Amino acid sequence: MNLMEISNLTVQFGGLKAVNDLSITVRKGELLCLLGPNGAGKSTTLDLICGKTQSTGGRIVFEGHDITHLKEYRRARHGIGRKFQVPSVFKGLTVLENIEVARSRRPGILNALRVFRTPLTGRVREILNLVGLIDLIDTRAGNLSHGQTQWLEIAMLLAQDSKLILMDEPTAGMTIQETLKTADIFNRLKGTHTIIVVEHDMQFVRQVAERVIVMNQGGLLAEGSIAQIEADPRVKAVYLGH
Numbered sequence: 001m002n003l004m005e006i007s008n009l010t011v012q013f014g015g016l017k018a019v020n021d022l023s024i025t026v027r028k029g030e031l032l033c034l035l036g037p038n039g040a041g042k043s044t045t046l047d048l049i050c051g052k053t054q055s056t057g058g059r060i061v062f063e064g065h066d067i068t069h070l071k072e073y074r075r076a077r078h079g080i081g082r083k084f085q086v087p088s089v090f091k092g093l094t095v096l097e098n099i100e101v102a103r104s105r106r107p108g109i110l111n112a113l114r115v116f117r118t119p120l121t122g123r124v125r126e127i128l129n130l131v132g133l134i135d136l137i138d139t140r141a142g143n144l145s146h147g148q149t150q151w152l153e154i155a156m157l158l159a160q161d162s163k164l165i166l167m168d169e170p171t172a173g174m175t176i177q178e179t180l181k182t183a184d185i186f187n188r189l190k191g192t193h194t195i196i197v198v199e200h201d202m203q204f205v206r207q208v209a210e211r212v213i214v215m216n217q218g219g220l221l222a223e224g225s226i227a228q229i230e231a232d233p234r235v236k237a238v239y240l241g242h
């Protein structure tokens with residue numbers, strides 16, 4: 001079943017078409033990796049899906065709703081969650097408090113503070129177990145390691161029950177062990193969560209990818225399994241060969 005259909009998506013910045021006539025179908029529950037050389041338009045594609053950037057052409061249909069011209073906060077209400085390269089956790093709050101803020105769905109920290117006395121409910125416990133932070137619920141986010149901070153942010157997206165999770169280079173700056181653990185988290189999310197991830201770390205992509213899309217110069221260059229992508233001479237020429 002399709003969760004999202006992107007047709008002929010285009011955005012022009014001055015003379016540059018950063019995303020150019022891109023069509024992608026995203027299936028419910030799949031983990032889709034977006035690859036491509038620097039400047040291919042991967043981050044811009046995520047920006048166009050979450051509404052951070054408005055397209056200049058094409059269409060995005062999410063669960064049957066045309067969201068092409070919706071503002072970012074309205075797309076978030078439809079269940080599109082975005083994780084940026086710089087984590088947006090509240091450093092002064094504990095791990096559990098951060099999750100509660102994410103779960104409250106109400107804008108503004110003051111509203112969120114009212115729910116802090118909520119006990120560690122089943123779903124929150126499940127999420128914290130999944131990302132391996134269950135023993136750190138009372139730790140301030142500012143005291144977490146880089147990897148733990150990234151996992152907390154993933155947990156916050158899960159706590160919002162996002163239907164589509166968009167992630168831009170989640171393993172950037174991680175140690176090998178942290179990257180392995182992140183792959184494990186992603187593999188456990190497969191099937192129940194729909195994820196689009198932009199990544200340059202091919203080892204990580206090999207561990208998690210079900211379907212891979214390679215972009216080049218704003219357009220779709222190749223699509224397939226990781227084995228098909230790695231054997232594709234066009235991909236080798238512009239990306240993997242370097």
Ligand SMILES: Nc1ncnc2c1ncn2[C@@H]1O[C@H](COP(=O)(O)OP(=O)(O)OP(=O)(O)O)[C@@H](O)[C@H]1O
Binds near residue numbers: 041043044
């Ligand atoms: N707001 C903007 N205004 C003008 N040009 C932009 C804007 N955002 C992106 N671009 C340009 O669009 C092109 C695509 O950028 P984008 O960041 O999407 O590439 P990318 O594939 O994510 O690259 P990287 O792997 O380096 O992150 C680049 O040439 C970039 O300079």
